[in-house]
Amino acid sequence: MPNKEEVPNGKPYWLVWVTVDQRNGGPAYAGVTACEMTVDREIRRGYKNFPEHVNNMDRSIRVGLSLIIWMRSLREY
Numbered sequence: 001m002p003n004k005e006e007v008p009n010g011k012p013y014w015l016v017w018v019t020v021d022q023r024n025g026g027p028a029y030a031g032v033t034a035c036e037m038t039v040d041r042e043i044r045r046g047y048k049n050f051p052e053h054v055n056n057m058d059r060s061i062r063v064g065l066s067l068i069i070w071m072r073s074l075r076e077y
Contacts, residue, residue: 004047010038017060031060
């Protein structure tokens with residue numbers, strides 16, 4: 001759905017992008033970001049800010065860490 005208001009009974013979910021890379025001869029977490037989604041399972045509809053998802057996935061791939069913003073927004077729930 002293009003507007004969050006179109007999913008009034010939606011439940012918040014978090015999609016977490018995790019990038020794993022090779023460091024010191026083994027796998028290691030290289031980037032982690034998160035994006036909020038609102039999903040109403042009963043009507044099978046949901047909302048996500050697509051540009052935010054793309055940008056955060058890109059940050060994770062580029063070896064970024066954006067959990068501080070995610071953790072702050074969790075306090076709202």
